[in-house]
Amino acid sequence: KTQGGGFALVTARESLHDAEMHSLSSELRAAIEEDQLVLHLQPIVDIAADRVQGVEALVRWQHPRRGLIMPGDFIPRAERSGLISELSNWVLKRALSSAADLHAAGWPLGISVNLSARTLLDPHFPDALAELLAAVDLPSRYLTVEITEDTLMADQQRTLDVVTRVANMGVHISIDDFGTGYSQLAYLKRLPASEIKIDRSFVEDMLVSRTDLSIVQATIGLAHALELRAVAEGIETESQAERLRQLGCDYMQGYYIGRPMPEDKFRDWLGAWDL
Ligand code: C2E
Ligand code: CA
Ligand code: CA
Ligand code: CA
Numbered sequence: 001k002t003q004g005g006g007f008a009l010v011t012a013r014e015s016l017h018d019a020e021m022h023s024l025s026s027e028l029r030a031a032i033e034e035d036q037l038v039l040h041l042q043p044i045v046d047i048a049a050d051r052v053q054g055v056e057a058l059v060r061w062q063h064p065r066r067g068l069i070m071p072g073d074f075i076p077r078a079e080r081s082g083l084i085s086e087l088s089n090w091v092l093k094r095a096l097s098s099a100a101d102l103h104a105a106g107w108p109l110g111i112s113v114n115l116s117a118r119t120l121l122d123p124h125f126p127d128a129l130a131e132l133l134a135a136v137d138l139p140s141r142y143l144t145v146e147i148t149e150d151t152l153m154a155d156q157q158r159t160l161d162v163v164t165r166v167a168n169m170g171v172h173i174s175i176d177d178f179g180t181g182y183s184q185l186a187y188l189k190r191l192p193a194s195e196i197k198i199d200r201s202f203v204e205d206m207l208v209s210r211t212d213l214s215i216v217q218a219t220i221g222l223a224h225a226l227e228l229r230a231v232a233e234g235i236e237t238e239s240q241a242e243r244l245r246q247l248g249c250d251y252m253q254g255y256y257i258g259r260p261m262p263e264d265k266f267r268d269w270l271g272a273w274d275l
Contacts, residue, residue: 024069024073024074024077025074025077025078025080025081025083027063028061028074028077028078028081028083028087029083029086031061031063032083032086032087032090036061036062036063036064037059037060037061037062037087037090037091037094038059038060038061038062038262039057039058039059039060039091039094039095039098039262039263040057040058040059040060040260040261040262040266041055041056041057041058041098041260041261041262041263041266042055042056042058042253042258042259042260042261043055043253043257043258043266043269043270043273044056044110044112044231044251044252044253045251045252045253045257046250046251047241047244047245047249047250047251047252048245048250052107052109052270052273053109053110053251054109054110054111054112054142054144055099055109055110055111055112055266056111056112056113056114056146056253056260057091057094057095057098057111057112057113057114058071058114058260059071059075059087059091061074075087075116078116079116079117079118084116084118084119085118085119085122085125088115088116088119088125089128089132091113091114092113092129092132093132095111095113095143096111096132096133096135096136096138096143097136098111098263099111099136099138099142099143100136100137100138101263102267103137103138103142104137105267107270108142109142110142110143110144110172111142111143111144112143112144112145112146112174113143113144113145113146114146114176115145115146115147115151116151117147117148117150117151117154117159120147120151120159120162120163121154121155121158121159121162122162123158123161123162125162125166126162126165126166126169129166129169129171130169133169133171139170140169140170140171141170141171141172143171143172144171144172144173144174144194144195145163145166145171145172145173145174146174146175146176146197147163147173147174147175147176148175148176148177148180148181149175149176149177149178149180149181149182150181150182152187152191153181153182156187160187160190160191163191163192164192167192167193168192172194172195173191173192173193173194173195174193174194174195174196174197174231175188175191175193175195175196175197176197177197177199178196178197178198178199178219179198179199179202179215179219180199180201188226189226193228194228194229195223195228195229195230195231195250195251196219196222196223196228196229196230196231197231197232197233198216198219198220198230198231198232198233198249199233199234200233200234200254201234202215202216202219203216203232203233203234203235203240203244203254204234204236206240206243207237207239207240207243213243216232216244216247216249217247220247220248220249223250224248229250229251230248230249230250230251231249231250231251231252231253232244232249232251232252232253232254233252233253233254234253234254234255235252235253235254235255235256235257236254236255236256237256238256240254240256241256241257
């Protein structure tokens with residue numbers, strides 16, 4: 001891939017990418033209003049019960065000319081340009097109505113939504129969320145809000161206040177990408193969380209690296225000691241799934257179980273899932 005002249009080529013591509021990103025952020029507001037965003041749903045399985053427990057909602061941007069843009073390419077822009085509240089609002093609204101539709105169709109699944117640090121610093125967020133919840137026929141306990149460890153570091157007390165108000169509404173809190181950020185166990189202890197998500201990077205190498213296996217094992221142990229669920233992400237093989245089951249991990253998610261899919265495809269997938 002990076003043979004002779006590769007450096008200049010990569011540099012040229014990166015500046016093009018930069019220019020592209022600038023126009024992207026100006027188009028993002030319109031995209032939110034014009035419904036160019038789509039949610040894909042990825043199944044989360046209860047390992048012991050061998051049952052689909054819920055889904056994680058992952059946003060994509062179906063750009064009219066550029067095609068499907070992944071969240072890593074526009075979420076950071078949305079955060080910096082102040083559009084993240086609108087985006088979070090759109091995602092929550094859409095995710096809650098998807099989950100309510102699934103419930104109505106006889107699939108009482110949980111729905112997990114990723115929220116940015118910026119959203120959780122906003123003292124108006126819990127009221128906005130309460131309004132969204134009131135507008136759908138879905139008990140709040142079916143919603144899980146995923147936050148990363150680094151989210152918590154921005155302004156600990158303020159974030160903790162917002163997260164606590166959200167948890168008091170009956171919404172579950174999940175600590176995403178666990179082990180990759182700057183966790184303080186003292187802070188973790190104060191957080192009203194229900195689950196810890198073990199980052200994909202550890203799962204990826206757990207069968208070839210003794211260290212990664214130890215980290216996965218220790219994280220499951222920590223989760224259980226704190227009476228939290230342990231969720232593993234990025235499961236790509238049957239042997240990883242089997243090892244996680246042996247380790248007593250509660251839930252798992254990854255391409256091996258199912259990829260993120262548009263809602264109609266997810267319904268087909270659900271119908272085909274062995275009961
Ligand atoms: P995340 O929350 O860690 O989400 C998991 C990412 O891993 C997703 O990438 C998913 O498609 C991918 N993934 C799932 N299973 C596997 C697997 O078995 N193997 C591999 N290689 N990858 C797997 P995606 O959809 O590109 O999302 C990337 C990140 O963007 C997410 O990471 C999350 O931090 C952020 N994101 C996605 N949707 C939203 C959103 O609605 N709001 C906010 N604030 N952030 C979002
Ligand atoms: Ca997540
Ligand atoms: Ca994650
Ligand atoms: Ca991640």
